[in-house]
Amino acid sequence: MVTGALHRKLYRDLWRLRGQVLAIALVMASGVGVLVMALTTVESLEETAVAYYERNRFADVFAQVERAPEHLAARLRQIPGVQAVETRVVRTAVLDVEGFEEPVIGQLVSLPEGEALRLNRLTLRQGRLPRAAAPDEVVLLEPFAKAHGLDPGDRLRAVVNGRWRELTVVGIALSPEFVYAIGPGSLMPDNRRYGIVWLGHEALQAAYDLDGAFNHASLSLLRGTDPAAVVDRVDRLLEGYGGTGAYARADQLSNWFLMSEIDQQRTLSTILPTIFLAVAAFLTHMVLGRLIAVERSEIGLLKAFGYRNRDIALHYVRFALGIGLVGVLLGWFLGYWLGLYNTRVYAEFYHFPFLLFRPGPQAFLAAGAISLGAALLGALGAVREAAALPPAEAMRPPAPPMFRRGTLGRSGIANRLDQPTRILLRQVIRWPGRSFITTAGIAMAVAVLVVAMQWLDAIEHMIDVYFLQAQQQDVSVGLAEARSGEIERDLARLPGVIATEPMRSVPAKLRHGWREEREALQGLPARQQLYRVYDAEGRALELPPDGLVISTMLAKLLDVRVGDAITVEVLEGRRPVFDVPVVATFETYIGSPAYIDIHALNRLMHEGSSVTGVHLRVDALERAALFRELKSLPRVSSVTVKQAAVQTFRDTMAETITIFVSFFIVFACALAFGVTYNAARIALSERGRELATLRVLGFTRAEISYILLGEVALLAFLALPLGCLAGYALSTLIVGAFETELYRVPLVVRASTYGWAMLIGGLATAVSAFLVRRRVDRLDLIAVLKTRE
């Protein structure tokens, strides 16, 4: 029995309270927006990745060996569940790009000549593939080519197995294998200093003396095959050929990064929308409760006319749904737009050849259902109250609210308060629930701000600890394979080199009980001067003469404690297996490294002094000369310049994080605004009469605004520090949820972040208070006095 009149009342109520409706809808829309953004981003990144992987036949299992004869490919193909096998030569080399001073690290990857790629197919963007028997024709990975402005026809030089080779670019391509192209020892893709170069298979075999052999295999599996089983079989097969351990697609670096990014989006879709929707539910509760209190006599009248409780309940449920609908619609638009934007940012970052952004209805329906559910939940209590009002009772005017002297007695400080302050304080005490919601809402806004801005703090902190304090070298030189320690002396003689420090990295499987991790053992001098082992507190660690110092992350993965022994299975050379005790653990943000004294490592490996890399401290003035020399050193496979690494890290982070931070600042402001606006408007509606009376009695606008907004200000004042605490707690939660094996974002919140969060939260509060203040100024004195409420 819902009549047209009731519908009209619904629309009029929604319109009359549009400010409040909109304020709640904005909060809700923020939640819906983040949810839809995250879900659609996840959906389209996954869909794009799956389609890309499928179209280009991205392999399922990968294996690196030292040298394996070609006929082994047939054996690999026979492993049950294997569909196709592609064998390749993959090597790292130093490239020289004209006009770029620093040496560039190139990953050289072979292409079968005269036949199509079975797996990991390229998407050619320009030009063509190398011709058979054209050993100097290469295809470049597009982002790398773009970063250097290289086009088909251009040339670059590479030190291939110790010899300079002049290469001609014939094509530009993308590959599912290098969606995230990250150089050795880097944390972020740096398209200027790291690139993928495809060459003919035979050319590369010849260059590295691998005739009739390969050093890298990719396998695709039949649907439903367990990759772990295949990995085991591959490992056994390649063990005698210097296999460093096969790994499944899930552990392939590029894919791993992509998937953890998608996971982070998923995390995002749970925590933040929950906050916004919960606050929106509380606000709905507040507004509806107030509306019903005002309309008591109307409700009684309707009931007296014969409306059923159900009709009344439905009417107010519709009101809540009306708010929810506005929020959901706004949120859908916002979410679609943000999702598209977000996916584009990622797609650009990951260089997908195409982008599938066609979100299905699920994300929208899910977000819509959850938000309307939140609105309904918020409406529940108030609606039940309305339905339960007996008609006679409802038509009696509500008695003035009961106040008690309580804590605000006539003694002590209370005596010195003026009356407006008393009104204000009693109001807060009289409605503790409402005061709590307002405080909690503003506090959550501040908390979201703290969370958003702590990312920036964390990144600065990571840069500071990881790059600036720990790493004192300017340049790190990586060698193609382990060499005698004499090379350190050779490098020390190069122009501009002030100090050197050796390092020896050994690929290994680390085992403890049934747990196993692939992690390189890093041998460093006991007291490092350049590349220092730092823990998260910024203490330099000295390596003990024997035993491992491992990161807490690795300790967790292997479930070891100090004193336990780890079995190390070396994956190169003679493949020794030995047990080493863990002597210490340390906290680090990046990776899960294991360090050992370089002499101890050499001893365990049964080798004399042996290094795989040398860190250099360099005189900045002679950098150019040094780079020239390094580019032509035969055994060098990589050169990493720290300053560039820091810059890349900053730029990449700035690109992605800054956008997020600004989104969240906007959302948090919407939250603070919505909460304050509603609190103040409800207070105004309840006390308009009281305030008008005060105006009549000769109080100025400023004075009555003080009573109304002073209450909000007081609650906000409480909320700001509470918000900082909540922000810290929330950051802990989010940092934990975002933790990956690669890096943990440290929980660092600078004092200035708290300051900014409080300032921004306070400003958003002040703006909405200002809007309400304008209404206070327009209060119609006479109208309010004419009628009893």
Add this chain to the structure above:
Amino acid sequence: MASPGITLRARGLGKVYRTGDVEVHALRGLDLELASGELVVLLGPSGSGKSTLLNILGGLDTPTSGEAWFLDHELSRLDDAGLTRYRRDHVGFVFQFYNLIPSLTALENVSLVTEIARDPMPPREALELVGLGGRLDHFPAQLSGGEQQRVAIARAIAKRPDLLLCDEPTGALDSQTGVLVLEAVERIHEELGTTTVLITHNAVIADMADRVLVMGDGAIHDERRNAARRRARELTW
């Protein structure tokens, strides 16, 4: 424009309410003079403009035409801040619906005004004047309607206003309680010599006035002087 003995003076007061295309002429060229210390009762049918007039005289509203003077202040020229000042310093209001602040006790409701007044009486004394010396610490919810109205009167007179304006102060009360409230008004008028205007629909109450004005259609239709004022206590209806 100040004339000796005249507190309030209005010349050709007009008030037009415009709602959309409809114009309501609430006051049409009304003239009025109130002598200091006078008690005037304003009668008239509903909608004749009584409240409108009182609101203008009390500085709650401004006329559309004509002028209103309080001593030598021209009310019709004051801006919002000026009107606030005027109300704060000179006017006491009593309304039909008491308009007490629910979160303040009786004493605090009175202090509310004395705290911003120039030369107030102690709030306790004001409450004693209206016979509520024993209910200082009660909140409005703990007082009867008549008691609440008397608190409202105490609040209006505690600042020792020059002008006491009451719009149907007994409208919501029964006759016995109404008399109590009128006694309070009368006592304040006599003890403080406050110029008082009292709107009522109850012709009996007119007997306690010095002068009775009858409004009709936005102007003063009729005026009469009571030869002798009756005590509020003697009134019944």
